[in-house]
Amino acid sequence: MRNIFLFIRRYFNFLTFLVLQVLSLYLIVHYNRYHEAMFDNTANNITGKVNEQYNKVEYYFQLKRTNDSLIKANEVLYNKLKSNFDLPDSATRTQVDTIKIDSLTQYRKITYLHTKVVSNSVSTPSNYIVLSGDNVKKLKAGMGVADANNAVVGIITEVNGNYAVVMSLLHKDSHISGKLLKGGEVGTLSWDGKQPNILTLNNIPKSAKVAKGDTIITSGLSTTFPKGMMLGRVEEVLAETATNNFKIKFHTAANFYNLEFAYAIMNDQQEPVNKILDKLKKQQQ
Amino acid sequence: MSSLVKNIIRFILFIFFQHFVLDKISLHQMITPYVYFLFIIWLPFKMPRTWLMFIAFLLGFTLDSFRHQPGFHAAACVLIAYIKPFLVNMLIPQEGADTNYQEPSIKSMGGPLPYFIFIAVLCLLHNAWLFFLEAWQFGNIWYFLIKTILSTAISILLIFITELVFNRKQKFRTNTI
Incomplete structure (x- = not known):
């Protein structure tokens, strides 16, 4: 028993090194399991908060580009408006279905x-x-x-x-x-x-x-x-x-x-x- | 400023600089500029090795948390923290120079050459172990070798620029008393 303690004391640094390395490798290999258990609450929230603060500053430098892309997205949406299209034949009469099953919200996917x-x-x-x-x-x-x-x-x-x-x-x-x-x-x-x-x-x-x-x-x-x-x-x-x-x-x-x-x-x-x-x-x- | 406060500020600055500046730069797929582990290199000579390794683990783990892939940087940092005292003993020119100064620097290591070797070996070890773990998942030997060599060159360059920009004043402490 005494020899074991002596051994641990003598190679304490090397053993610490091994333990920390194995811990790191364990984190790499078991990333997913660990991810769900611990990463969720603490680390992710802290890094998320830091990133958010930094992003507030960075966001200002991107405003112009963001605006441009939003204008483009708007353009695509405007082009899809119903009022942009003429009816193919104005002579045909549109029939309105009286059964009110078909509503937009019901079929939204x-x-x-x-x-x-x-x-x-x-x-x-x-x-x-x-x-x-x-x-x-x-x-x-x-x-x-x-x-x-x-x-x-x-x-x-x-x-x-x-x-x-x-x-x-x-x-x-x-x-x-x-x-x-x-x-x-x-x-x-x-x-x-x-x-x-x-x-x-x-x-x-x-x-x-x-x-x-x-x-x-x-x-x-x-x-x-x-x-x-x-x-x-x-x-x-x-x-x-x-x-x-x-x-x-x-x-x-x-x-x-x-x-x-x-x-x-x-x-x-x-x-x-x-x-x-x-x-x-x-x-x- | 006490050594503790100084090192806490350094820790935060190195992590932020690495994550918000260097990680945003994509020079080439084979080059990842790393400089944050200079924090471990700059830790005092006198610090016990166990502490050194735990702090290194914490540093690596913090960066890993920002990158959402735990383990990689922690492993590499612990490795260089373990190797660092060996290198200091080998490279310090005269007996007891490490008691005259507090931290490793060009002056305390006795000239640019020993310091360069010191930095180069630790950079190489850090990058090699890190990219080895990454390549182990990818499984490509050339990817590993070329990435290690190129990234190490960039790391050394960055560290020397850092040394030039931030001139650390090292007090000479005699051990005669």
């Missing part, structure tokens, strides 16, 4: 909630965005996030208190599905960690017709994003030699360098759909 981007990075291999604002309390993990011009930015991974953490598209574990607007082929997005704003679309068969400048949109195959949101434009088409697939490099529609505001996308069907999927998964096990 998607709600956009505005939030403020408090922290954002593009330089690491796994980037996260932090959102704050009044709407954060309504957010849930698994919701999609779009920028001011309705281009995809990422998916919410965690919400606690006044802050929501979003896994950016610029994250090595971020895999959402994308679709070619022209042909309709669906593939999976990934980021190689190299250039911010350049992503890869995988699993597109070589039979697809793709050219530089083609639009890539969300597929709508999950409840995270509605169909037809802008993802980006094709930059380069590479043919994989081993498989029958293309590897398409594309430029993201969202500019990750200067995110100021973001919209969280609340899908009312998300919960029932996920319930069914979970049930199926359980049955298969």
